Amino acid sequence: MLDAPAPARSAGRRSTDNVNVREFTPLINPRQLAEEYPASDAAQATVENGREQIKAALAGEDDRLLCVVGPCSIHDEQAALEYAGKLRAVADATEDRLLIVMRVYFEKPRTTVGWKGLISDPGLNEQFDMAEGLRKARRILLEIAELGLPTATEMLEPITPQYIADLIALASIGARTTESPCHRQMSSGLSMPVGYKNGTDGSLQTALNAMTAARAGHSFLGIDPHGQTCVVHTAGNPWGHLILRGGNNGPNYDAESIKQAIAGLENGGLPPRFLVDCSHANSGKDPLRQPAVWNDVLSQRLGGAGSPPNPSILGMMLESNLFEGAQSLTPDPADLKYGVSVTDGCLGWDATEKLLRETHAKLSSGKV
Numbered sequence: 462m463l464d465a466p467a468p469a470r471s472a473g474r475r476s477t478d479n480v481n482v483r484e485f486t487p488l489i490n491p492r493q494l495a496e497e498y499p500a501s502d503a504a505q506a507t508v509e510n511g512r513e514q515i516k517a518a519l520a521g522e523d524d525r526l527l528c529v530v531g532p533c534s535i536h537d538e539q540a541a542l543e544y545a546g547k548l549r550a551v552a553d554a555t556e557d558r559l560l561i562v563m564r565v566y567f568e569k570p571r572t573t574v575g576w577k578g579l580i581s582d583p584g585l586n587e588q589f590d591m592a593e594g595l596r597k598a599r600r601i602l603l604e605i606a607e608l609g610l611p612t613a614t615e616m617l618e619p620i621t622p623q624y625i626a627d628l629i630a631l632a633s634i635g636a637r638t639t640e641s642p643c644h645r646q647m648s649s650g651l652s653m654p655v656g657y658k659n660g661t662d663g664s665l666q667t668a669l670n671a672m673t674a675a676r677a678g679h680s681f682l683g684i685d686p687h688g689q690t691c692v693v694h695t696a697g698n699p700w701g702h703l704i705l706r707g708g709n710n711g712p713n714y715d716a717e718s719i720k721q722a723i724a725g726l727e728n729g730g731l732p733p734r735f736l737v738d739c740s741h742a743n744s745g746k747d748p749l750r751q752p753a754v755w756n757d758v759l760s761q762r763l764g765g766a767g768s769p770p771n772p773s774i775l776g777m778m779l780e781s782n783l784f785e786g787a788q789s790l791t792p793d794p795a796d797l798k799y800g801v802s803v804t805d806g807c808l809g810w811d812a813t814e815k816l817l818r819e820t821h822a823k824l825s826s827g828k829v
Protein backbone atom coordinates (compact mmCIF):
# COMPACT_ATOMS: atom_id res chain seq x y z
CA MET A 462 0.00 0.00 0.00
CA LEU A 463 1.27 3.49 -0.90
CA ASP A 464 1.71 6.02 1.92
CA ALA A 465 -0.54 9.10 1.72
CA PRO A 466 1.50 12.16 0.64
CA ALA A 467 2.88 14.10 3.60
CA PRO A 468 1.16 17.47 4.08
CA ALA A 469 3.27 20.41 2.87
CA ARG A 470 4.91 22.13 5.81
CA SER A 471 7.56 24.70 6.47
CA ALA A 472 10.80 23.91 8.29
CA GLY A 473 10.29 23.31 11.99
CA ARG A 474 6.53 23.10 11.72
CA ARG A 475 4.92 20.14 13.40
CA SER A 476 2.38 18.37 11.23
CA THR A 477 -0.26 18.51 13.97
CA ASP A 478 0.03 22.28 14.43
CA ASN A 479 -2.29 24.90 12.96
CA VAL A 480 -3.56 22.56 10.30
CA ASN A 481 -6.29 24.97 9.22
CA VAL A 482 -4.44 28.24 9.74
CA ARG A 483 -3.36 29.96 6.52
CA GLU A 484 -1.20 32.69 8.02
CA PHE A 485 -0.44 34.68 11.15
CA THR A 486 -0.22 38.46 10.65
CA PRO A 487 1.52 40.34 13.48
CA LEU A 488 -0.44 43.26 14.89
CA ILE A 489 0.41 46.59 16.49
CA ASN A 490 0.10 46.31 20.28
CA PRO A 491 -2.41 48.31 22.37
CA ARG A 492 0.24 50.61 23.86
CA GLN A 493 1.58 51.53 20.39
CA LEU A 494 -1.94 52.31 19.18
CA ALA A 495 -2.63 54.49 22.23
CA GLU A 496 0.63 56.36 21.51
CA GLU A 497 -0.58 57.04 17.94
CA TYR A 498 -3.97 58.21 19.22
CA PRO A 499 -3.58 59.24 22.85
CA ALA A 500 -6.73 59.98 24.83
CA SER A 501 -6.81 63.77 25.24
CA ASP A 502 -7.93 65.33 28.53
CA ALA A 503 -11.23 66.34 26.90
CA ALA A 504 -11.87 62.80 25.66
CA GLN A 505 -11.03 61.27 29.03
CA ALA A 506 -13.38 63.72 30.75
CA THR A 507 -16.23 62.68 28.40
CA VAL A 508 -15.62 58.99 29.11
CA GLU A 509 -15.31 59.46 32.88
CA ASN A 510 -18.41 61.67 33.11
CA GLY A 511 -20.35 59.35 30.80
CA ARG A 512 -19.50 56.29 32.91
CA GLU A 513 -20.39 58.10 36.14
CA GLN A 514 -23.73 59.30 34.75
CA ILE A 515 -24.61 55.82 33.46
CA LYS A 516 -23.69 54.32 36.84
CA ALA A 517 -25.88 56.90 38.57
CA ALA A 518 -28.78 55.90 36.28
CA LEU A 519 -28.13 52.22 37.06
CA ALA A 520 -28.07 52.99 40.77
CA GLY A 521 -31.39 54.85 40.57
CA GLU A 522 -29.67 58.15 41.43
CA ASP A 523 -30.20 59.83 38.04
CA ASP A 524 -33.74 59.55 36.75
CA ARG A 525 -33.02 60.73 33.22
CA LEU A 526 -33.94 58.33 30.43
CA LEU A 527 -30.85 56.47 29.18
CA CYS A 528 -30.99 56.59 25.36
CA VAL A 529 -28.42 54.47 23.52
CA VAL A 530 -28.82 55.68 19.96
CA GLY A 531 -26.81 55.24 16.79
CA PRO A 532 -25.94 53.05 13.82
CA CYS A 533 -26.16 49.29 13.86
CA SER A 534 -22.54 49.40 12.74
CA ILE A 535 -20.02 52.07 11.80
CA HIS A 536 -18.46 51.58 8.37
CA ASP A 537 -17.59 55.15 7.32
CA GLU A 538 -15.67 57.61 9.49
CA GLN A 539 -17.14 60.74 7.89
CA ALA A 540 -20.74 59.54 8.27
CA ALA A 541 -20.08 58.48 11.87
CA LEU A 542 -18.75 61.93 12.75
CA GLU A 543 -21.58 63.72 10.95
CA TYR A 544 -24.07 61.59 12.89
CA ALA A 545 -22.22 62.28 16.16
CA GLY A 546 -22.38 66.04 15.56
CA LYS A 547 -26.15 65.90 15.04
CA LEU A 548 -26.70 63.66 18.05
CA ARG A 549 -24.51 65.89 20.21
CA ALA A 550 -26.73 68.90 19.40
CA VAL A 551 -29.87 66.97 20.44
CA ALA A 552 -28.12 65.61 23.54
CA ASP A 553 -27.27 69.17 24.60
CA ALA A 554 -30.81 70.40 24.03
CA THR A 555 -32.42 67.54 25.98
CA GLU A 556 -29.85 66.83 28.70
CA ASP A 557 -32.16 67.72 31.58
CA ARG A 558 -34.35 64.68 30.76
CA LEU A 559 -32.31 62.40 28.49
CA LEU A 560 -28.89 60.84 28.99
CA ILE A 561 -27.86 60.20 25.39
CA VAL A 562 -25.05 57.78 24.55
CA MET A 563 -24.09 57.09 20.93
CA ARG A 564 -23.99 53.52 19.63
CA VAL A 565 -20.56 53.21 17.99
CA TYR A 566 -20.43 49.52 17.09
CA PHE A 567 -17.29 48.25 15.36
CA GLU A 568 -17.64 44.48 15.89
CA LYS A 569 -20.62 42.58 14.46
CA PRO A 570 -21.43 39.06 15.67
CA ARG A 571 -22.96 37.28 12.65
CA THR A 572 -25.56 34.56 12.78
CA THR A 573 -23.49 32.64 10.22
CA VAL A 574 -21.19 34.65 7.93
CA GLY A 575 -21.06 38.26 6.77
CA TRP A 576 -19.10 41.49 7.23
CA LYS A 577 -17.83 41.47 10.81
CA GLY A 578 -17.41 45.18 11.25
CA LEU A 579 -14.92 47.99 10.78
CA ILE A 580 -12.21 46.54 13.03
CA SER A 581 -12.24 43.21 11.19
CA ASP A 582 -12.53 44.53 7.64
CA PRO A 583 -12.09 48.32 7.48
CA GLY A 584 -11.80 48.36 3.67
CA LEU A 585 -15.08 46.44 3.30
CA ASN A 586 -13.12 44.39 0.79
CA GLU A 587 -12.19 41.20 2.70
CA GLN A 588 -8.58 42.35 3.10
CA PHE A 589 -8.99 42.16 6.91
CA ASP A 590 -6.48 44.91 7.66
CA MET A 591 -7.25 44.81 11.38
CA ALA A 592 -4.39 47.13 12.35
CA GLU A 593 -6.07 49.75 10.18
CA GLY A 594 -9.47 48.75 11.60
CA LEU A 595 -8.25 49.31 15.16
CA ARG A 596 -6.71 52.64 14.13
CA LYS A 597 -9.94 53.82 12.57
CA ALA A 598 -11.98 52.66 15.56
CA ARG A 599 -9.73 54.45 18.02
CA ARG A 600 -9.66 57.63 15.94
CA ILE A 601 -13.47 57.70 15.61
CA LEU A 602 -13.99 57.07 19.33
CA LEU A 603 -11.49 59.80 20.17
CA GLU A 604 -13.15 62.34 17.90
CA ILE A 605 -16.62 61.58 19.25
CA ALA A 606 -15.39 61.74 22.85
CA GLU A 607 -13.76 65.10 22.06
CA LEU A 608 -17.17 66.31 20.88
CA GLY A 609 -18.36 65.56 24.42
CA LEU A 610 -20.61 62.63 23.47
CA PRO A 611 -20.19 59.35 25.42
CA THR A 612 -20.15 56.15 23.36
CA ALA A 613 -21.40 52.58 23.69
CA THR A 614 -20.09 49.54 21.83
CA GLU A 615 -20.38 45.77 21.73
CA MET A 616 -17.28 43.95 22.95
CA LEU A 617 -16.82 40.85 20.82
CA GLU A 618 -13.17 39.85 20.34
CA PRO A 619 -11.76 39.45 23.86
CA ILE A 620 -8.50 41.23 22.98
CA THR A 621 -10.15 44.34 21.49
CA PRO A 622 -10.82 46.13 24.81
CA GLN A 623 -7.09 46.64 25.42
CA TYR A 624 -7.00 48.77 22.24
CA ILE A 625 -10.09 50.95 22.65
CA ALA A 626 -11.88 50.49 25.99
CA ASP A 627 -10.39 53.62 27.57
CA LEU A 628 -12.52 55.66 25.14
CA ILE A 629 -15.84 53.87 25.80
CA ALA A 630 -18.48 54.72 28.42
CA LEU A 631 -20.84 51.74 28.03
CA ALA A 632 -20.34 48.21 26.68
CA SER A 633 -22.70 45.47 25.69
CA ILE A 634 -22.45 41.75 25.26
CA GLY A 635 -24.61 40.58 22.40
CA ALA A 636 -27.34 37.97 22.28
CA ARG A 637 -25.00 35.50 20.54
CA THR A 638 -22.26 35.74 23.18
CA THR A 639 -24.11 36.36 26.45
CA GLU A 640 -23.78 32.65 27.23
CA SER A 641 -20.05 32.55 26.45
CA PRO A 642 -17.76 32.12 29.47
CA CYS A 643 -15.00 34.07 27.67
CA HIS A 644 -17.24 37.11 27.30
CA ARG A 645 -18.46 36.94 30.88
CA GLN A 646 -14.86 36.76 32.11
CA MET A 647 -13.83 39.63 29.85
CA SER A 648 -16.76 41.70 31.18
CA SER A 649 -15.64 41.09 34.75
CA GLY A 650 -12.56 43.17 33.98
CA LEU A 651 -14.08 45.90 31.81
CA SER A 652 -13.84 49.45 33.15
CA MET A 653 -17.35 50.55 32.19
CA PRO A 654 -20.91 49.32 32.84
CA VAL A 655 -21.87 46.34 30.65
CA GLY A 656 -25.32 45.45 29.32
CA TYR A 657 -26.15 41.80 28.57
CA LYS A 658 -28.70 41.03 25.88
CA ASN A 659 -31.08 38.16 26.45
CA GLY A 660 -30.27 35.15 24.23
CA THR A 661 -31.45 34.94 20.60
CA ASP A 662 -33.87 32.23 21.76
CA GLY A 663 -35.38 34.81 24.11
CA SER A 664 -33.79 33.27 27.20
CA LEU A 665 -33.62 35.72 30.05
CA GLN A 666 -31.72 33.31 32.27
CA THR A 667 -28.74 33.43 29.92
CA ALA A 668 -28.34 37.16 30.57
CA LEU A 669 -29.05 36.86 34.29
CA ASN A 670 -26.35 34.18 34.56
CA ALA A 671 -23.97 36.46 32.62
CA MET A 672 -24.63 39.29 35.08
CA THR A 673 -23.97 37.02 38.05
CA ALA A 674 -20.82 35.57 36.47
CA ALA A 675 -19.33 38.95 35.53
CA ARG A 676 -19.90 40.45 38.99
CA ALA A 677 -17.35 37.92 40.30
CA GLY A 678 -13.59 38.19 39.79
CA HIS A 679 -12.00 35.74 37.34
CA SER A 680 -8.56 34.66 36.17
CA PHE A 681 -8.26 33.87 32.48
CA LEU A 682 -5.95 34.10 29.48
CA GLY A 683 -5.65 37.40 27.65
CA ILE A 684 -3.21 40.13 26.63
CA ASP A 685 -1.81 43.10 28.51
CA PRO A 686 -1.32 46.63 27.08
CA HIS A 687 2.02 45.51 25.58
CA GLY A 688 0.31 42.73 23.67
CA GLN A 689 1.99 40.13 25.88
CA THR A 690 -0.14 37.05 26.46
CA CYS A 691 -0.76 36.72 30.16
CA VAL A 692 -3.10 35.57 32.89
CA VAL A 693 -5.59 38.36 33.53
CA HIS A 694 -6.91 38.53 37.10
CA THR A 695 -10.05 40.67 37.41
CA ALA A 696 -11.92 42.22 40.32
CA GLY A 697 -15.44 41.71 38.93
CA ASN A 698 -17.72 44.31 37.37
CA PRO A 699 -20.74 45.26 39.49
CA TRP A 700 -22.27 47.49 36.82
CA GLY A 701 -23.94 44.77 34.74
CA HIS A 702 -27.49 45.22 33.52
CA LEU A 703 -30.01 43.40 31.38
CA ILE A 704 -31.01 44.44 27.83
CA LEU A 705 -34.30 43.02 26.54
CA ARG A 706 -34.04 42.54 22.75
CA GLY A 707 -36.76 39.98 22.05
CA GLY A 708 -36.08 36.47 20.81
CA ASN A 709 -37.00 33.83 18.26
CA ASN A 710 -40.53 33.67 19.69
CA GLY A 711 -41.13 37.40 19.42
CA PRO A 712 -40.71 40.65 21.33
CA ASN A 713 -40.23 40.95 25.09
CA TYR A 714 -41.03 44.60 25.80
CA ASP A 715 -44.71 44.05 26.71
CA ALA A 716 -45.80 44.59 30.32
CA GLU A 717 -45.92 40.84 31.12
CA SER A 718 -42.39 40.20 29.76
CA ILE A 719 -41.12 43.20 31.68
CA LYS A 720 -42.75 41.89 34.87
CA GLN A 721 -41.00 38.55 34.33
CA ALA A 722 -37.68 40.30 33.73
CA ILE A 723 -37.99 42.22 37.01
CA ALA A 724 -38.90 39.01 38.86
CA GLY A 725 -35.92 37.23 37.30
CA LEU A 726 -33.54 40.01 38.32
CA GLU A 727 -34.93 40.12 41.87
CA ASN A 728 -34.80 36.33 42.25
CA GLY A 729 -31.18 36.41 41.12
CA GLY A 730 -30.34 39.10 43.70
CA LEU A 731 -29.61 41.51 40.84
CA PRO A 732 -30.58 45.19 40.59
CA PRO A 733 -34.03 45.38 38.93
CA ARG A 734 -33.09 47.91 36.25
CA PHE A 735 -32.76 47.27 32.53
CA LEU A 736 -32.75 48.70 29.03
CA VAL A 737 -35.07 47.75 26.19
CA ASP A 738 -33.56 47.39 22.71
CA CYS A 739 -36.21 48.68 20.28
CA SER A 740 -34.53 46.92 17.36
CA HIS A 741 -33.71 43.25 16.63
CA ALA A 742 -36.46 40.84 17.64
CA ASN A 743 -38.35 43.62 19.45
CA SER A 744 -39.04 45.32 16.12
CA GLY A 745 -39.17 42.11 14.08
CA LYS A 746 -36.07 43.60 12.40
CA ASP A 747 -38.25 46.30 10.81
CA PRO A 748 -36.37 49.51 11.63
CA LEU A 749 -39.45 51.66 11.10
CA ARG A 750 -41.26 49.83 13.91
CA GLN A 751 -38.72 51.09 16.43
CA PRO A 752 -40.56 54.35 17.31
CA ALA A 753 -43.72 52.36 18.15
CA VAL A 754 -41.69 50.06 20.42
CA TRP A 755 -39.91 53.06 21.95
CA ASN A 756 -43.17 54.88 22.69
CA ASP A 757 -44.77 51.77 24.17
CA VAL A 758 -41.82 51.30 26.53
CA LEU A 759 -41.78 55.01 27.36
CA SER A 760 -45.47 54.81 28.29
CA GLN A 761 -44.73 51.89 30.58
CA ARG A 762 -41.96 53.84 32.25
CA LEU A 763 -44.12 56.93 32.72
CA GLY A 764 -47.30 55.08 33.67
CA GLY A 765 -50.76 56.51 33.22
CA ALA A 766 -54.21 55.27 32.21
CA GLY A 767 -54.43 53.23 35.41
CA SER A 768 -50.88 51.78 35.19
CA PRO A 769 -48.26 52.81 37.73
CA PRO A 770 -44.93 54.21 36.46
CA ASN A 771 -42.18 51.66 36.02
CA PRO A 772 -38.83 53.15 37.07
CA SER A 773 -37.12 49.77 36.49
CA ILE A 774 -37.09 50.71 32.82
CA LEU A 775 -33.84 52.67 32.60
CA GLY A 776 -34.11 53.54 28.96
CA MET A 777 -34.02 52.30 25.42
CA MET A 778 -31.64 51.40 22.61
CA LEU A 779 -32.34 52.51 19.03
CA GLU A 780 -30.60 51.59 15.76
CA SER A 781 -30.43 54.82 13.79
CA ASN A 782 -28.30 56.22 10.98
CA LEU A 783 -28.18 59.35 8.83
CA PHE A 784 -30.60 57.74 6.37
CA GLU A 785 -33.16 55.00 6.92
CA GLY A 786 -32.93 51.38 5.84
CA ALA A 787 -29.96 49.20 4.93
CA GLN A 788 -27.88 48.35 1.89
CA SER A 789 -25.83 45.35 0.78
CA LEU A 790 -22.09 45.66 0.41
CA THR A 791 -20.93 46.49 -3.11
CA PRO A 792 -17.83 45.07 -4.88
CA ASP A 793 -16.43 48.62 -4.88
CA PRO A 794 -17.10 50.28 -1.48
CA ALA A 795 -17.07 53.66 -3.28
CA ASP A 796 -20.47 52.66 -4.72
CA LEU A 797 -22.12 52.50 -1.27
CA LYS A 798 -24.81 55.06 -0.46
CA TYR A 799 -23.63 57.59 2.11
CA GLY A 800 -25.03 57.30 5.64
CA VAL A 801 -26.98 54.06 5.10
CA SER A 802 -26.36 50.97 7.27
CA VAL A 803 -24.54 47.98 5.77
CA THR A 804 -25.83 45.69 8.53
CA ASP A 805 -29.30 45.88 10.14
CA GLY A 806 -31.77 48.45 8.86
CA CYS A 807 -31.85 51.70 10.82
CA LEU A 808 -34.23 54.57 11.45
CA GLY A 809 -33.15 57.73 9.58
CA TRP A 810 -31.85 60.85 11.32
CA ASP A 811 -34.95 63.03 10.87
CA ALA A 812 -37.22 60.42 12.49
CA THR A 813 -34.64 59.86 15.22
CA GLU A 814 -34.40 63.54 16.09
CA LYS A 815 -38.21 63.83 16.14
CA LEU A 816 -38.48 60.82 18.45
CA LEU A 817 -35.85 62.16 20.86
CA ARG A 818 -37.36 65.66 20.98
CA GLU A 819 -40.90 64.30 21.44
CA THR A 820 -39.62 62.05 24.21
CA HIS A 821 -38.03 65.06 25.88
CA ALA A 822 -41.32 66.96 25.64
CA LYS A 823 -43.28 64.03 27.12
CA LEU A 824 -40.85 63.67 30.00
CA SER A 825 -40.91 67.43 30.62
CA SER A 826 -44.70 67.52 30.77
CA GLY A 827 -45.07 64.10 32.41
CA LYS A 828 -47.73 63.34 29.78
CA VAL A 829 -47.47 60.36 27.45
Ligand SMILES: O=C[C@H](O)[C@H](O)COP(=O)(O)O
Pocket residue numbers: 533569570571572573574575741804805
Ligand atom coordinates in the same frame (compact mmCIF):
# COMPACT_ATOMS: atom_id res chain seq x y z
O1 LIG B 1 -27.12 43.87 14.95
C1 LIG B 1 -26.65 43.20 14.06
C2 LIG B 1 -27.17 41.92 13.60
O2 LIG B 1 -28.48 41.70 14.03
C3 LIG B 1 -26.29 40.80 14.07
O3 LIG B 1 -24.96 41.11 13.80
C4 LIG B 1 -26.67 39.51 13.34
O4 LIG B 1 -26.74 39.75 12.01
P1 LIG B 1 -26.98 38.60 10.95
O5 LIG B 1 -28.08 37.74 11.44
O6 LIG B 1 -27.32 39.37 9.70
O7 LIG B 1 -25.70 37.85 10.79
Ligand SMILES: C=C(OP(=O)(O)O)C(=O)O
Pocket residue numbers: 533566570615634635636637658706738741
Ligand atom coordinates in the same frame (compact mmCIF):
# COMPACT_ATOMS: atom_id res chain seq x y z
C1 LIG C 1 -25.90 42.52 17.42
C2 LIG C 1 -26.67 43.29 18.15
O1 LIG C 1 -27.71 42.90 18.89
P1 LIG C 1 -28.09 41.44 19.37
O2 LIG C 1 -26.88 40.89 20.03
O3 LIG C 1 -29.21 41.71 20.31
O4 LIG C 1 -28.52 40.66 18.17
C3 LIG C 1 -26.46 44.76 18.21
O5 LIG C 1 -27.04 45.42 19.09
O6 LIG C 1 -25.74 45.25 17.37
